[in-house]
Structure formats: structure tokens, C-alpha cells
Amino acid sequence: MEWLDEYEKLVIRMDTPKVVVDNAVCPTATLVQVDSARKRGVLLEAVQVLADLDLSVKKAYISSDGRWFMDVFHVTDRLGRKLADDSVISYIQQSLGTWTEPSQPAALEGLAVLELTGADRTGLISEVFAVLADMGCNVVDARAWSHRGRLACLVYLRNEDADAVRVACIKTRLAPLLRGDSDASGGVVAVPACSVPHADRRLHQLMYADRDQDRVLPTPSVSVESWAERGYSVVTVQCPDRPKLLYDVVCTLTDMDYLVFHGTIDTNCGEARQEFYIRHADGSPISSEAEMQRVRQCLQDAIERRSFEGVRMELRTPDRPGLLSDVTRTFRENGLLVAQAEVSTKGGMASNVFYVTGTTAGQAVHQSAIEAVERVGIDSLVVEEHRPQLYQKTLPDDRDGGGIGLVHLGNFVKRNLYHLGLIKSW
Secondary structure (H helix, E strand, O other): OOOHHHHHHHHHHOOOOOOEEEEOOOOOOOEEEEEOOOOOOOOHHHHHHHOOOOEEEEEEEEEEEEOEEEEEEEEEOOOOOOOOOHHHHHHHHHHOOOOOOOOOOOOHEEEEEEEEEEEEOOOHHHHHHHHHOOOOOOOOEEEEEEEEEEEEEEEEEEHHHHOHHHHHHHHHHHHHHOOOOOOOOEEEEEEEHHHHHHHHHHHHHHHOOEEEEEOOOOOOOEEEEEOOOOOOEEEEEEOOOOOOOOHHHHHHHHOOOOEEEEEEEEEOOEEEEEEEEEOOOOOOOOOOOHHHHHHHOOOOOHOOOOOOOOOEEEEEOOOOOOOOHHHHHHHHHHEEEEEEEEEEEEOOEEEEEEEEEEOOOOOOEEEEEEEEHOOOOOOOEEEEEOOOOOOEEEOOHHHHHOOHHHHOOHHHHHHHHHHHHOOOOO
């Protein structure tokens, strides 16, 4: 029936997010506005698209009204410029405007993933890649994070390198390496690549499940308060700004089964302040001090995992068997600890990024170590120093006067923030 067809079209229009990318509204950033029906995970999906494009979120406003949701992001590229590449703008509009069930990326077809967790130490990554090279496994992609003495790593192999017999041998050889000399747990799990649609999120999950409670270094400022009269718990994060900070926070809250109903994000002079109004999935706020403490610790850990100090080495060279083993062995022989790694291959070229430091926090990386890496046969080596980031410095609390940048918001968002008491007028 014709009226039924029109009804179906209306439902489709209501369920399809409306995405606006505007370079004219704000003089210093590109505005990305997303209007959609509320659904679980919608905020994380939006933030994930921006993070995957290496965009910096300078300001953001999150608001929901019944079944509707609006996100407003002020973004720049990594150099602090407004978005000028039409292909990037088109990708944002297409990705955010067609939210359906996540599909398997074409790049993951025919791949399997080894999920590794264990006690970190200098040379562990080198030993892992040496074992894989010895077994004839070609690493297509890999991601690794270390934090507080623990390691989480994803290694992508072609299916022919990850048959049941070979995986069993890999587990036998890697398990004792990952356990090390301690009694801490460590292990290897092989899963289809389609079950790990986003590597960073999976690494957060592995580190969360394998987390260490010891805290000896300065930590990011995270507070969790109750707003009983409104039925919200208020989470406030204040720390030095860095790429993907918003993604790491939203990802952690989502995986802890909290829903973000409202929020404001602002950066100023290299410092970030993020405030979220959250509830459990069943609509209830956080009800105990123990749970508040758990949220604080999990968010602090998530922020710290990518707050790196040391040297970033980006290596580009034709791929060959054993390349990763050779490069990481050079790190080990020069006493360098791999804090993070991002490994990828495409079109016969290897593009690898390693974040390395000395064996103790803040220890300098000597020039001799960098020259040793160059001698491995790298065509292009880019070295960038990351200065230490500590967390004593915080921004003043401006909840009573939080009208920052609201001239660029629509009345819908401002009205909801006003009723929450986040701004004084609209």
C-alpha cells in the first residue's frame, strides 16, 4: 500500500542521522554536527570516526532530548587547521550519516588475530616477533600497548598462517614469554579478525581485564560526583590534551556500560576539561563510593595508556620476512622499551610506528640507538621526541559559568544545557 511505503520512508528518514560539516561558522575550527535518534553506542561511533582520521576535538557539546541526540564537535587536523580536504569531509558525512550494524572492513577479510597479554619487560616485543618469524608467520598488522608493567598486543596474520596446528605451537612458545618470571597471568588467544572491528577499543578492553591496581606515578584528575536531584552521575576529567583523548574516555565509559546523556568538552592552552552526565544502561546513576572509585581508576588508566614520554620512531621500508624481528631486536639490544607499536603493511611496503623509551621512566633515548635502527635498512626514519606529561596541572572549575563557545550551538543543545544548569541563559 502506498501509505505504508510513505511510512517506511519516514521511519528511514528518522533513523538516518543528519550530518552537517560547516567551515563557515567558527573561525578556528570545522564544526561537525550530528542529529540522530538515540541509540546505544552512537556517541562512541561518532568519536571513533573522528579519532580514526587523526582529528583533534577542540570543543564538543553532547545533549539528548527524549529519544533524540545531538553531538556538536569543533575539530581541526593534527596541525590545528580547519578541514580543507573534500575527501575527508565527504568521508565524515558518509560514515556518520549511514549508521547501521558495523560491517567487517574489507582489509580484515582472510585474517586472524592473536590477542596477547602478559607481564611487560624490555625485549618482550622483540621475542614475540622473533618467534612468529621463526614459525614463518607474516605479520600483516599489529598494535601493542604497555602500561604499568603489563602488555596487550594484537597481531594480525593471514588465515593460512593461523591454522589450528600452527596456533597451538604459537601458544606453546609464547605463553612462557608472556608470563615471564612473575606469577602474573599471560596468554594467547586466536580469534577471527572480524570479531575485532576496532583495534584501539579491543586493546582498552584487554588492558581493563588485565589491569594492575598499583599506582605510584601522578595521575590525571578524574572526579565522579552524584547529582541526585537530576538522577545523573557527573564525571569530570582534567588533564593535558592529546590526540584521541576524547575517544579513550568515551570508549571506557561505554565498555563499562554507562550511557552519556549530556557533556561538554573544552581545550585551552594545551589543557583539556571534559564533563559527562552519565547513567547506567538501566537509567540509574552510580550508587556507591566503591563504584565511583572504580570509574575514576579505569578512566585514569585509559588516559595514561597513550600519554607517552620518550621517542616516536616512524619506519617506512619495503616489507620482507623477519623485518619486525630485526627492528625490535635492535631496540632490545640498545636497552629500549617499546611502550606502543603500530604496524601495518600495504602494497609491499611496511609502515611501522614505535614509541620507545629507556628502561626507566623518562630515561633518554641515545642517538646511538637511533643510528642502530637506521642500519637495519630502513628507507625512511622519522624521529620525534615526546616530552613528559604530568598531571598536577588542572583547569579551574567553571561549571557556574560554562558558556564557552555556545554562540556556535543551536537552540536545541543550549536549551538542554540550560535546564541541566550547565549554562545560565540561552
